[in-house]
Amino acid sequence: MGQASGALARPAINRQSLKRLETHFIAPEIYRREDVAERQAKLARIVSNEIVPRLLMLHTEAVPAAPPVALVIKTLAPTSADITGLADIVLGSDLDAAAAYVLMLRDRGLSMETLFLELLEPTARVLGEMWDRDECDFIDVTLGVARLQKLLAIFNDTHILTSLDERRHVLMAMTPGNQHSFGVKIVERFLLAAGWQVRTELEGTSDDIADVANNTWFAVVGLTAGSERQLESMRTTIARIRRESRNQTVGIMVGGPMFTANPALAQDVGADATAPNAPSAVIVAQKLFDLAASEFRDSARR
Incomplete structure (x- = not known):
């Protein structure tokens, strides 16, 4: 505090x-x-x-x-x-x-x-x-x-960084093994309505998702999991994204019922944050974007 x-x-x-x-x-x-x-x-x-x-x-x-x-x-x-x-x-x-x-x-x-x-x-x-x-x-x-x-x-003084206006890109993906796409689609809907550019991947392996993050620059990546059985797959996917992402400071947020019940799990799987519902996911994405923008601003001043 x-x-x-x-x-x-x-x-x-x-x-x-x-x-x-x-x-x-x-x-x-x-x-x-x-x-x-x-x-x-x-x-x-x-x-x-x-x-x-x-x-x-x-x-x-x-x-x-x-x-x-x-x-x-x-x-x-x-x-x-x-x-x-x-x-x-x-x-x-x-x-x-x-x-x-x-x-x-x-x-x-x-x-x-x-x-x-x-x-x-x-x-x-x-x-x-x-x-x-x-x-x-x-x-x-x-x-x-x-x-x-x-x-x-x-x-956070990021509303004046016009050079970053067009970098509010987010990748939404389902963790391999997750069969429930409804939550991802709801988050996608709110992000689009709130002015984000969104790419959504509903299928694919950890390698496929990491390849998307490698080929395209994203400020934020969001992953969802439907059960604790997918946590290990999510952990692997996040590690691959961090290693191969074109944006090496990409913010990663996760969602799913197990994270709502225990937010500390987000850190356990290597994510930066979690959000319990779609509207809060939009705010979490903005927070992660602001953190990256702050780093960008500080590096430009050096």
């Missing part, structure tokens, strides 16, 4: 550039939905009546003087109310309000890594759960996830 800091500058968000950011992170056919205005008006009323009072309540909270460390951690960490509050806001259309919300939590002393793990990714997970319960449709969730992507890029 990041150290508490003094006054933190608000990330620079040029309002005139928000339109470009919106269309960069959302597929055009999604952004041009005819009833967007009507939906945004409805969500604006929700924000006004429910979220703003919640923000005011959070703003007045104070950490007791010299509390125990465990209490500090509990007080600083994003709560379930913080997560659902951000979910409500990103379902609206005010990116500036969403950025202010994240900044308010960062001002508590949280690092961006903590905010990603405990706020942005969980918020995407909540959006996916809302979609599962038919509380909002695919377009609503896509717009919300795209705005979470923008928040992550803004706070």
Whole structure:
């Protein structure tokens, strides 16, 4: 968890550039939905009546003087109310309000890594759960996830790296032996709607998948497994990808029921991250992209 800091500058968000950011992170056919205005008006009323009072309540909270460390951690960490509050806001259309919300939590002393793990990714997970319960449709969730992507890029300063705009390529593949393609196709659908260029491989051996990664540059590779019986195959596939990928800093994310039950398995098979559902997979992919972009930026400065 990041150290508490003094006054933190608000990330620079040029309002005139928000339109470009919106269309960069959302597929055009999604952004041009005819009833967007009507939906945004409805969500604006929700924000006004429910979220703003919640923000005011959070703003007045104070950490007791010299509390125990465990209490500090509990007080600083994003709560379930913080997560659902951000979910409500990103379902609206005010990116500036969403950025202010994240900044308010960062001002508590949280690092961006903590905010990603405990706020942005969980918020995407909540959006996916809302979609599962038919509380909002695919377009609503896509717009919300795209705005979470923008928040992550803004706070990580990758939204200004125009040279990387066309490098948001992801390879989605099924681990050899996995016969269930539904999950891969759902993740593919959300990635495409969120502005990623996606190649999907539903068949093939570890060698075949590694060959695809060797022949084409990908920022991220996503693999799914349907059961623990496929973990060894996944481990082998990931090792081959890392060894042969054209992008030697490729980010690798994994998914499947065993990773949802035990996220630590992702590290065991050699992956960088895991995501419990399709909307959160989009945010994890953006995080991995941002890490690579940061390395690219740092190397260019040397």
